Amino acid sequence: MTPVQEDHRPRLLLVDDEPTNLQVLRHILQEDFRLLFATEGARALQIAQQQRPDLVLLDVMMPQMDGYSVCQSLKADRATANIPVIFVTALTEAQDEARGFDVGGVDYITKPVSAPVVRARVRTHLSLVRTEELRETRLQIVQRLGRAAEYKDNETGMHVIRMSHFAHVLALALGHSPAWAEDLLNAAPMHDVGKIGIPDAVLRKPGPLDAGEWDTMRRHPQIGAEIIGEHPAGLLRLAHSIALTHHEKWDGSGYPQGLAGEAIPVESRIVALADVFDALTARRPYKEPWSIEDTLAHLRAQAGKHFDPGMVEVFIAQLPRLLEIQARWKD
Numbered sequence: 232m233t234p235v236q237e238d239h240r241p242r243l244l245l246v247d248d249e250p251t252n253l254q255v256l257r258h259i260l261q262e263d264f265r266l267l268f269a270t271e272g273a274r275a276l277q278i279a280q281q282q283r284p285d286l287v288l289l290d291v292m293m294p295q296m297d298g299y300s301v302c303q304s305l306k307a308d309r310a311t312a313n314i315p316v317i318f319v320t321a322l323t324e325a326q327d328e329a330r331g332f333d334v335g336g337v338d339y340i341t342k343p344v345s346a347p348v349v350r351a352r353v354r355t356h357l358s359l360v361r362t363e364e365l366r367e368t369r370l371q372i373v374q375r376l377g378r379a380a381e382y383k384d385n386e387t388g389m390h391v392i393r394m395s396h397f398a399h400v401l402a403l404a405l406g407h408s409p410a411w412a413e414d415l416l417n418a419a420p421m422h423d424v425g426k427i428g429i430p431d432a433v434l435r436k437p438g439p440l441d442a443g444e445w446d447t448m449r450r451h452p453q454i455g456a457e458i459i460g461e462h463p464a465g466l467l468r469l470a471h472s473i474a475l476t477h478h479e480k481w482d483g484s485g486y487p488q489g490l491a492g493e494a495i496p497v498e499s500r501i502v503a504l505a506d507v508f509d510a511l512t513a514r515r516p517y518k519e520p521w522s523i524e525d526t527l528a529h530l531r532a533q534a535g536k537h538f539d540p541g542m543v544e545v546f547i548a549q550l551p552r553l554l555e556i557q558a559r560w561k562d
Contacts (some may be wrong), residue, residue, distance in 0.1 A: 236354065241357055244284035246275040247319070248285075248293040252342070256288060256319070259346045260353065272296030276304055279311045286357055288349075291320040291327070299334050306335040315356045319344060365468075370417055373470055376458065377420030383434065384429050389560045390509055395419040396556045397505035400549050401542065405501070418469035419502050422477045425455025449486045451507050452478055472496045477503055480537045500539040504530065504546050507537070508553070513562060523550070 242265040245256045253268055258479060267282055269275035272293055286304070291298035298318060305311045317338040318331040328339045337359075349556060350556050355371065377391060398419045402412035428435055429451050433444045440448060455474030463470040476499040484489030511521040511529065523527070527547055534543040546553075 239263055240287040242267060242282065243353065244269065244275060244278055244282070244287045246270075246272070246287065246293075246298070246553055247290040249290075249316060252290065252319075256349070259344070259349050263350070263355070272304075274302040275301055276311075279305060279314065279482075280308070283311070284314060285360065286314045286353060287314055288319050288353070289316050291318055291322055302334045313360075314545065315360060317356065318354060345466070356484075357459050362425070371468060373417060373421055376424050380421070380424040380426055383431075389562045390513060391420045392560045393513075394422075394502070394505040394509045394558055396560070397546075397553055398501050400552050401501050401505060404545050404549050405542065414466045414469050415498055418466050418473055419505070420548060421455065421459060421470040421504055422473045422506065423451065423455065424458055424474055425451035425453065426428060427458065427482070428454035434495075440554070445480075446502075449478075451532065452476065452487050469498050473499050473502050477506065479503075481539055482536045484536075495539075500542060504538055504542055507533075507559075508546070512557065523554075 240263060243260060244267045245252050245260075246255055246269045247256070248270050250270065253270070259265060259267075267278050267280055267284055273296055275289070275510075277286070278284070289298045289301060293301075297321065302316045302318075305314060305316060315337045316335060317340060318328075318333075318336050318339045319342065320327070321342045323341050331339045336354055336543070340349060340352060381391060395416050395494060399412050399416040402415050403409065407415075433440065433447050436444065452475050456471050459467060459471040459474055460469055473496075476488070476496055479485035479488065479490040479495045479499060480503075481492060481500070483489050483496075508526060508530065511526045512522045512523065527550075530538065530543050530547065534540040
């Protein structure tokens with residue numbers, strides 16, 4: 232028996248009350264895409280719910296339910312809200328186009344359509360969707376690996392959440408872009424992922440570690456960096472950098488590389504402050520929480536030793552926001 236070949240081409244929903252217009256779009260798109268058709272708004276919404284097309288090409292002027300209303304309904308439903316909508320219409324006024332974007336459209340093509348333009352716009356918006364899906368997938372992988380590290384360690388999940396938000400707050404206060412700070416927020420939970428590779432006998436030892444055990448423990452930054460891998464840019468590059476260098480100290484006494492000063496990546500200098508602040512102020516089975524006053528005194532005493540001296544006071548100045556984060560994500 233000949234195996235059935237599955238059709239993995241993207242699926243498009245074409246919506247227009249004029250069959251002639253649907254035929255025009257069919258001839259333009261049928262070679263590269265699977266096509267669904269609707270001649271009225273209510274039917275288009277039904278098909279979108281059942282078939283989940285990758286993109287919708289939508290006329291505006293239709294009886295009973297116009298294209299703007301269809302788009303609003305798609306965006307109001309969580310199941311279809313992320314489907315990109317391109318308006319294809321005879322309406323050429325600027326206010327019509329603006330309304331199309333206001334109700335959630337991603338593009339606006341006027342009739343009569345140009346075949347190359349339609350194909351290019353469709354490919355562009357499908358590519359943007361795939362890029363966003365890839366970003367979301369990478370983010371989920373990072374979050375899952377961070378969660379795996381929590382199961383291995385004695386730290387709580389709340390610690391990872393709090394320190395990540397502390398790092399985000401500090402990054403913004405230092406003038407980094409919101410996009411970079413958001414990547415840091417999502418990369419910071421990976422800082423101790425290398426502890427997955429540390430034996431439980433060392434990681435969970437109730438007493439002090441001996442010299443050999445400390446050597447083993449100090450391998451977790453390199454292990455974490457190897458787990459994440461090297462990447463040219465973005466979230467995973469930050470996660471790799473943080474995993475490898477978050478135990479470096481400003482004065483060069485940290486590990487694993489003995490980096491000093493600004494040779495330590497800025498993301499790791501930020502995470503070091505955030506991590507220690509939460510570790511000191513949190514209650515653990517083996518210790519009581521430090522007071523805020525004692526914690527801030529320690530941070531100041533370690534400025535220029537453990538921590539970047541230019542960051543400490545900026546971090547402390549964010550104390551009201553830090554306390555809000557503590558209250559929101561208690562153990």
